[in-house]
Amino acid sequence: MILTNGSMLIIESLARAGGEIFIGYPITPANALYRYGTMRFPMWLAAPDEITTLQWMAGFSATGRLPVTATSFPGFALMVESINMAFMMELPMIVILVQRLGPSTGTATCGAQGDLLFLNGVISGGYGVPTMCISSMEDCWSIPAAAAKCAVELRTPVFVLTSKESVMPLSDMDVSSLPEVERVSYPMHAGQSNYLPYLPENNLVPDFLPTGNDSIQTRVTASTHDSEGLLRHSTKEAMANTHRLHDKMTANLDEFTYYELDEEDGSDTLVLSFGITANAAREAVGKLRSSGRKVSLLIAKTLLPVPPRYFDVLSGYERIIVAEENLDGQYRRILFGASDRENVTGVNAIGRMVTPDEILREVANHGK
Amino acid sequence: MENRFLATSGLPFCKGCGHHLIARNTGKALESLDLDPMNVVIVTDIGCNGIIDRKFHTHTVHGLHGRSVALATGITLGLDDRSKKVIVFIGDGGATIGLQHVIEAAHRNVDITVIVHNNMLYGMTGGQSSGLTPCGFKTTTSPDGKSYSGYDLCRIVGSAGASYVRRIICMGDFSSHLAEAIDWEGFALVEAMEICPSYGVKYNPGRKLAGIVKEAGLSLDFHKNPERKCFSVKPSTIIKSLFEEVPDVEACFESTLTEPISIVLSGSAGGGVQLAAELLARAAMASGLHVTKKGNYPVTVGTGFSSATVIMSPHKILFNEVSEPDVLIVVTEDGLRYSAHFFDSMREGLIIADSGLTPPPTNSDLITLDFTKKAGTRNAAILSLMYYLKRNPVIPMEAFMDTLEKSRIAGKVDFRAMLSSLDGTE
Numbered sequence: 001m002i003l004t005n006g007s008m009l010i011i012e013s014l015a016r017a018g019g020e021i022f023i024g025y026p027i028t029p030a031n032a033l034y035r036y037g038t039m040r041f042p043m044w045l046a047a048p049d050e051i052t053t054l055q056w057m058a059g060f061s062a063t064g065r066l067p068v069t070a071t072s073f074p075g076f077a078l079m080v081e082s083i084n085m086a087f088m089m090e091l092p093m094i095v096i097l098v099q100r101l102g103p104s105t106g107t108a109t110c111g112a113q114g115d116l117l118f119l120n121g122v123i124s125g126g127y128g129v130p131t132m133c134i135s136s137m138e139d140c141w142s143i144p145a146a147a148a149k150c151a152v153e154l155r156t157p158v159f160v161l162t163s164k165e166s167v168m169p170l171s172d173m174d175v176s177s178l179p180e181v182e183r184v185s186y187p188m189h190a191g192q193s194n195y196l197p198y199l200p201e202n203n204l205v206p207d208f209l210p211t212g213n214d215s216i217q218t219r220v221t222a223s224t225h226d227s228e229g230l231l232r233h234s235t236k237e238a239m240a241n242t243h244r245l246h247d248k249m250t251a252n253l254d255e256f257t258y259y260e261l262d263e264e265d266g267s268d269t270l271v272l273s274f275g276i277t278a279n280a281a282r283e284a285v286g287k288l289r290s291s292g293r294k295v296s297l298l299i300a301k302t303l304l305p306v307p308p309r310y311f312d313v314l315s316g317y318e319r320i321i322v323a324e325e326n327l328d329g330q331y332r333r334i335l336f337g338a339s340d341r342e343n344v345t346g347v348n349a350i351g352r353m354v355t356p357d358e359i360l361r362e363v364a365n366h367g368k
Numbered sequence: 369m370e371n372r373f374l375a376t377s378g379l380p381f382c383k384g385c386g387h388h389l390i391a392r393n394t395g396k397a398l399e400s401l402d403l404d405p406m407n408v409v410i411v412t413d414i415g416c417n418g419i420i421d422r423k424f425h426t427h428t429v430h431g432l433h434g435r436s437v438a439l440a441t442g443i444t445l446g447l448d449d450r451s452k453k454v455i456v457f458i459g460d461g462g463a464t465i466g467l468q469h470v471i472e473a474a475h476r477n478v479d480i481t482v483i484v485h486n487n488m489l490y491g492m493t494g495g496q497s498s499g500l501t502p503c504g505f506k507t508t509t510s511p512d513g514k515s516y517s518g519y520d521l522c523r524i525v526g527s528a529g530a531s532y533v534r535r536i537i538c539m540g541d542f543s544s545h546l547a548e549a550i551d552w553e554g555f556a557l558v559e560a561m562e563i564c565p566s567y568g569v570k571y572n573p574g575r576k577l578a579g580i581v582k583e584a585g586l587s588l589d590f591h592k593n594p595e596r597k598c599f600s601v602k603p604s605t606i607i608k609s610l611f612e613e614v615p616d617v618e619a620c621f622e623s624t625l626t627e628p629i630s631i632v633l634s635g636s637a638g639g640g641v642q643l644a645a646e647l648l649a650r651a652a653m654a655s656g657l658h659v660t661k662k663g664n665y666p667v668t669v670g671t672g673f674s675s676a677t678v679i680m681s682p683h684k685i686l687f688n689e690v691s692e693p694d695v696l697i698v699v700t701e702d703g704l705r706y707s708a709h710f711f712d713s714m715r716e717g718l719i720i721a722d723s724g725l726t727p728p729p730t731n732s733d734l735i736t737l738d739f740t741k742k743a744g745t746r747n748a749a750i751l752s753l754m755y756y757l758k759r760n761p762v763i764p765m766e767a768f769m770d771t772l773e774k775s776r777i778a779g780k781v782d783f784r785a786m787l788s789s790l791d792g793t794e
């Protein structure tokens with residue numbers, strides 16, 4: 001048993017999963033991740049800013065080394081163009097986003113769940129970047145490892161979404177009971193010839209070869225390109241490649257869909273939550289059930305692209321309550337749109353955590 | 369001049385553009401070095417200079433505007449192989465927007481060769497002035513001539529510590545200069561001065577390149593420092609699990625607690641509040657309980673209040689935010705200011721405060737004791753927890769004492785004497 005925080009679990013998990021280099025630029029509340037990254041990763045670098053961070057990461061990734069960084073909104077905002085680059089180049093990498101209270105610099109030492117709408121549209125054109133969210137200490141171990149697997153297998157940047165409240169508090173953890181972490185490896189091209197850098201394999205993901213390898217030419221590009229990796233205008237082949245960037249996510253998302261579904265027979269109400277609000281939801285649901293109220297709970301972990309399975313679950317309920325620590329329900333808007341719906345309500349807060357009692361009251365206010 | 373590195377026919381530039389010459393001289397330089405094309409990575413920026421990937425038979429990487437030097441830095445460090453030559457093609461526009469990356473790579477002496485295509489304006493976007501446009505040079509955005517000087521890029525990277533810097537006039541065969549730069553172990557930057565026929569020549573008719581360069585005061589001297597070592601990152605061989613960094617806690621005590629209990633401990637930065645709370649949490653674990661511990665302090669961690677919340681519970685703890693603690697302990701003025709609202713909001717529960725403070729009215733049980741006088745500012749927090757456990761043994765005092773004696777401050781503080789100072793208190 002040790003007393004530890006989520007930051008330590010996340011970094012240990014990523015290092016065991018095969019993260020080779022941690023590149024950091026300091027920002028609260030991601031600083032512990034940076035410090036642990038310097039201690040635990042085989043290699044680490046101090047970047048002079050977050051654009052450099054992402055560019056260096058992309059360079060490492062292009063040579064076949066899985067890079068990791070951790071930041072918060074202000075740093076993430078600077079990374080955006082480079083994240084688009086890495087997405088287009090199909091370079092695996094992990095960006096841990098520790099949310100804090102905005103807008104702007106906001107309050108560095110206050111948690112939040114306010115960046116989801118931004119993440120949902122972060123790629124120009126609306127392409128989805130796998131975004132996995134941590135909802136418990138156990139998730140601090142399993143989600144980063146799953147994110148690393150997703151990043152290399154789908155050749156994409158992956159966001160690990162957290163908040164101050166999941167990376168900083170300490171709690172007891174039986175680390176001996178944690179499952180083994182599987183080491184990931186880039187999907188290498190086998191053989192000596194016929195290599196087209198962006199020719200998709202059957203799962204729509206192209207095989208990888210490190211740039212600068214001894215024998216086979218590679219081309220990496222962030223501009224619209226064909227399977228050769230050469231810049232093209234919007235030719236048919238190039239557009240097919242761009243479409244594929246979307247299709248490879250939808251085709252493979254199921255394998256990387258993580259959630260907890262705790263359904264109660266006869267319940268017409270579902271509480272949906274994620275991240276730092278998940279524990280409040282778990283506690284509220286526990287209390288409601290012990291008071292005789294039937295209620296189901298969905299904790300979403302793969303948030304983006306939205307797994308279609310969630311809609312199957314949601315369609316089985318008359319009333320849905322989405323609990324999240326932001327102004328007016330970002331995931332709720334992503335799932336249900338901007339217009340109000342009578343049977344979908346939110347429990348929201350800014351500058352403080354959503355409490356179990358607030359969720360409990362919202363459930364109790366409606367229906368049986 | 370077609371060779372193993374470059375297809376020279378149909379280069380994508382306007383007629384007469386200096387970019388042709390740089391591409392051709394690069395091809396020739398690579399051939400003269402007798403390299404294997406698979407040992408060469410060309411990283412191109414966004415700009416006219418960067419649309420040349422398809423003509424190179426090497427590895428090519430085409431990224432963002434201004435970021436190619438940082439991208440190439442990552443590639444070189446990732447390859448960590450001196451036989452690989454990583455070459456950046458970038459314009460004056462790219463070098464301006466990405467100047468930090470150039471400085472950083474020069475400063476660390478990263479083993480890349482940066483070939484700056486300085487045509488003194490943004491070619492691709494229509495001939496606007498860039499940071500490197502010289503004073504008096506006319507562009508789309510400065511039709512009367514730019515009113516202030518451009519940077520001297522070579523001097524900037526030179527002072528950043530670049531081990532090889534050379535400015536050349538882009539004319540004829542300068543492949544030997546490029547070859548020397550590419551062959552160089554460490555950071556090499558060649559600033560190739562050229563003129564863009566489509567905008568530069570058009571707006572500055574009759575002006576000669578060499579004259580413009582001279583008038584701008586841009587020196588053609590060059591600078592080498594062969595003594596500098598290349599920067600690299602080597603994988604560390606002594607890595608241990610982070611879990612070994614923190615003490616293992618064995619549950620060798622027992623607690624009588626049947627319901628969760630929450631304690632807020634508030635004091636000042638430097639008063640050991642966070643450590644005291646952490647040690648209490650560990651002692652609770654040693655007593656078989658689940659715990660969470662959160663800290664609260666301003667961004668400037670060395671001054672102002674410092675507050676910690678500890679929850680101890682026989683069950684797994686889910687929601688760990690405490691709106692109203694069962695126990696509040698306040699040891700300093702800063703801590704009192706931060707926690708004052710609890711005095712009113714706590715409907716029941718226990719408040720323990722240092723007797724030097726003037727606490728506001730409260731409905732809770734309020735006890736005061738001179739912790740700071742007894743233990744000093746550094747240890748008052750620990751003493752207050754001892755007092756709480758003595759009064760209310762939710763975990764055995766021995767569990768806390770044992771944790772203290774195994775902690776990193778053991779040996780510096782006489783905990784037993786601290787505990788005895790509470791003799792006679794209730």
Ligand SMILES: Cc1ncc(C[n+]2csc(CCOP(=O)(O)OP(=O)(O)O)c2C)c(N)n1
Pocket residue numbers: 414415416417418433458459460461462463485487489490491492493498
């Ligand atoms: C972040 C960003 N800002 C602006 C642009 C638009 N842009 C494309 S090329 C270019 C200028 C290119 O000038 P230079 O680097 O001097 O190269 P040249 O075209 O002269 O070879 C600019 C500003 C961009 N691609 N990205």
Ligand code: SF4
Pocket residue numbers: 380381382383384385386387416487491492564565566567
């Ligand atoms: S616009 Fe200028 S820089 Fe661009 S290709 Fe034409 S001549 Fe060269």
